[in-house]
Amino acid sequence: MSAIFVWIETADGAARPTSWEALGAANGLATGLSLPVVAVVFGKGAAAVGQQAVARGASKALVSEDASLETYRLEPYAALLTALVKEHAPRAVVAVATSAGRELLAASAADTDSAMLSDAIELGVDGGAVTAVRPVYAGKVLSDAAADGAAFVTVRGRAFQAAAESGGAGEVVTVSPVLAEGDVKVKVESFEAEVGTVNLGDAAIIVSAGRGIANNPKEAPAGTEKADVWKAQDGFETVIKPLADVLGGAVGASRAAVDAGYIGYAHQVGQTGKNVAPDLYIAVAISGAIQHQAGMRNSKVIVAINKDGDAPIFKLARYGIVGDVYKILPALTAELKKRLGK
Amino acid sequence: MHIVTFTRSTPDTAAKVEVGADGAVTWGGAATVVNPWDEYSLEEAILQAGKAGGKSAVIAVGAAMHDDALKHALAMGLDEAYRIEDPALDATDSLSYATAAAAAVNKLGDAKLVVFGKESVDVGSDSHIVQTARKLGWTMLSYVSKILEVDYAAGTIKVERLVEGGKQVVSAALPAVISVMKDINEPRYPSFMGIRKAAKAVIPVWSLADLGVSGLVGKARVVRFKNLPAKNVELEMLTGEPEEVAAKLVDKLLSEKVL
Ligand SMILES: Cc1cc2nc3c(=O)[nH]c(=O)nc-3n(C[C@H](O)[C@H](O)[C@H](O)COP(=O)(O)OP(=O)(O)OC[C@H]3O[C@@H](n4cnc5c(N)ncnc54)[C@H](O)[C@@H]3O)c2cc1C
Numbered sequence: 001m002s003a004i005f006v007w008i009e010t011a012d013g014a015a016r017p018t019s020w021e022a023l024g025a026a027n028g029l030a031t032g033l034s035l036p037v038v039a040v041v042f043g044k045g046a047a048a049v050g051q052q053a054v055a056r057g058a059s060k061a062l063v064s065e066d067a068s069l070e071t072y073r074l075e076p077y078a079a080l081l082t083a084l085v086k087e088h089a090p091r092a093v094v095a096v097a098t099s100a101g102r103e104l105l106a107a108s109a110a111d112t113d114s115a116m117l118s119d120a121i122e123l124g125v126d127g128g129a130v131t132a133v134r135p136v137y138a139g140k141v142l143s144d145a146a147a148d149g150a151a152f153v154t155v156r157g158r159a160f161q162a163a164a165e166s167g168g169a170g171e172v173v174t175v176s177p178v179l180a181e182g183d184v185k186v187k188v189e190s191f192e193a194e195v196g197t198v199n200l201g202d203a204a205i206i207v208s209a210g211r212g213i214a215n216n217p218k219e220a221p222a223g224t225e226k227a228d229v230w231k232a233q234d235g236f237e238t239v240i241k242p243l244a245d246v247l248g249g250a251v252g253a254s255r256a257a258v259d260a261g262y263i264g265y266a267h268q269v270g271q272t273g274k275n276v277a278p279d280l281y282i283a284v285a286i287s288g289a290i291q292h293q294a295g296m297r298n299s300k301v302i303v304a305i306n307k308d309g310d311a312p313i314f315k316l317a318r319y320g321i322v323g324d325v326y327k328i329l330p331a332l333t334a335e336l337k338k339r340l341g342k
Numbered sequence: 343m344h345i346v347t348f349t350r351s352t353p354d355t356a357a358k359v360e361v362g363a364d365g366a367v368t369w370g371g372a373a374t375v376v377n378p379w380d381e382y383s384l385e386e387a388i389l390q391a392g393k394a395g396g397k398s399a400v401i402a403v404g405a406a407m408h409d410d411a412l413k414h415a416l417a418m419g420l421d422e423a424y425r426i427e428d429p430a431l432d433a434t435d436s437l438s439y440a441t442a443a444a445a446a447v448n449k450l451g452d453a454k455l456v457v458f459g460k461e462s463v464d465v466g467s468d469s470h471i472v473q474t475a476r477k478l479g480w481t482m483l484s485y486v487s488k489i490l491e492v493d494y495a496a497g498t499i500k501v502e503r504l505v506e507g508g509k510q511v512v513s514a515a516l517p518a519v520i521s522v523m524k525d526i527n528e529p530r531y532p533s534f535m536g537i538r539k540a541a542k543a544v545i546p547v548w549s550l551a552d553l554g555v556s557g558l559v560g561k562a563r564v565v566r567f568k569n570l571p572a573k574n575v576e577l578e579m580l581t582g583e584p585e586e587v588a589a590k591l592v593d594k595l596l597s598e599k600v601l
């Protein structure tokens with residue numbers, strides 16, 4: 001059987017929403033190559049997620065809920081994916097380019113001596129070969145690549161349309177793991193969830209703040225060691241987060257804000273942070289250095305709010321406001337609450 | 343014993359990168375730098391080699407431009423540097439890269455730990471890191487933010503990893519390939535003495551034959567590079583009192599259908 005495989009990543013027993021984009025991309029390739037799509041789902045809730053994949057256009061789902069696969073670990077996941085690829089010889093294996101997806105597909109591509117095309121924003125078929133477009137040099141240039149033989153492809157989040165429910169039917173087949181728990185050398189000893197983090201890559205709206213957020217008119221409490229850190233953190237809490245919350249969005253930051261200790265690295269957008277492409281990106285008190293642009297320039301609509309009308313960020317923006325974040329943002333949050341009925 | 347790390351030169355992150363008329367990627371006269379993510383992996387290799395009483399080695403895969411990064415590494419204090427170059431090697435194909443990289447690690451003979459940076463700022467795919475681990479048949483631990491314990495005699499390692507949604511502590515068997523995040527350490531600057539020593543260093547270049555690799559055929563190929571399609575965003579400035587600009591912006595965003 002030749003097919004297009006798609007790995008549906010799960011978290012806590014549910015599909016990661018961006019996995020349906022991978023299925024959408026796989027459905028596109030399958031049409032181009034006249035092949036069926038087979039979803040591969042491992043871990044807690046795999047059978048139910050496999051059923052959903054079938055409802056969204058996969059002709060079949062291969063699932064395993066074995067305890068050794070309960071949460072993602074490279075070793076047992078790659079062993080099983082590689083075995084399934086060897087057995088079914090798919091033309092392509094698609095997954096979304098999360099940290100797990102990138103790692104799992106690369107491992108299985110190596111195991112089977114296949115081509116790896118990572119981080120695609122467009123896919124195609126050219127003379128039977130799977131082709132992919134991907135941004136390189138921090139998004140400053142694009143590369144067109146082609147695969148010889150089976151292609152392992154990761155697709156960038158938010159670059160492909162999610163597969164919609166089409167009410168399709170197909171079978172869900174249970175497969176057995178390759179590695180027994182005793183053979184898995186990597187053991188997870190503990191996990192500490194970071195509270196309140198929104199995954200920037202999944203967010204449709206991002207409100208990011210930069211170094212200028214430290215220009216908080218409030219006074220830091222007497223005895224505060226670093227007044228700028230206090231002021232910036234208070235700004236994130238009382239001005240940036242409320243705006244993100246009313247928009248249902250995530251909070252981002254420039255590297256200057258991260259390096260100064262105003263907010264955690266998980267929030268950094270840019271060349272050495274996250275690469276994001278939300279529908280709406282609001283850059284607040286961010287000058288728009290080229291390294292910051294590298295991580296957000298593909299956002300659909302960019303709004304820049306900066307007290308310096310000459311800041312480079314305005315060159316990318318669709319809407320610009322010259323003004324003080326501490327005056328503009330509270331007004332904007334209040335207006336949105338009113339208009340969105342929150 | 344060797345602790346091995348990989349690095350390469352990348353265009354300065356502030357450089358304007360574009361595709362020239364001949365189809366090649368250029369960054370004008372801008373300098374190259376050691377891939378910024380690798381400052382952490384180079385530092386970690388020095389630290390781990392020191393703790394283990396072993397040698398640190400750094401390897402670049404590719405053309406002579408990467409010697410600058412290797413010299414930076416030597417100036418920081420790495421003990422040995424090597425470069426892999428071969429006409430049959432297309433380093434943009436992660437599988438070819440990983441095959442060569444794994445062979446080089448095996449050639450050193452006594453490596454137990456390979457440390458990579460998180461990714462490169464130019465290509466930024468990181469595929470070949472895990473592929474190097476698979477070709478070696480070693481444990482892969484990505485996004486390591488802290489090495490908690492390494493016991494070479496017992497063959498065990500315990501690290502903290504940054505994964506989506508939080509931090510994970512995992513224990514695993516050596517030998518292992520790890521990729522490290524910033525914050526794992528405070529990279530040192532090359533010392534004056536280090537720079538002098540590195541300037542004089544002669545870097546051995548290994549061919550695929552030197553590595554015992556033959557018949558390597560890439561599976562993924564870059565067909566062409568192209569410039570970004572021009573993005574015609576027309577900037578509209580919104581002016582007025584805070585309440586007025588807020589109302590104007592919300593109107594605009596509603597009509598753009600992004601809310
Ligand atoms: C190797 C390398 C990698 C890098 N990677 C990244 C990266 O991934 N992401 C990243 O962001 N940067 C990165 N940088 C850093 C980048 O070059 C810039 O230094 C950084 O983006 C600047 O952050 P900023 O805009 O917050 O600060 P600044 O440039 O200091 O800008 C602050 C802005 O705030 C405005 N402002 C001040 N007060 C107010 C106020 N009250 N109201 C409104 N506006 C106000 C100012 O007008 C100014 O424009 C990298 C740099 C290097 C060398």
Ligand SMILES: Nc1ncnc2c1ncn2[C@@H]1O[C@H](COP(=O)(O)O)[C@@H](O)[C@H]1O
Pocket residue numbers: 348349350377379380383401402403404433458459460461462463464465466467468469470471
């Ligand atoms: N040509 C190369 N030679 C040596 N090391 C490299 C090379 N390319 C990438 N690396 C290393 O691999 C990591 C990931 O690179 P990349 O997959 O290009 O994002 C980088 O942090 C470097 O440590």
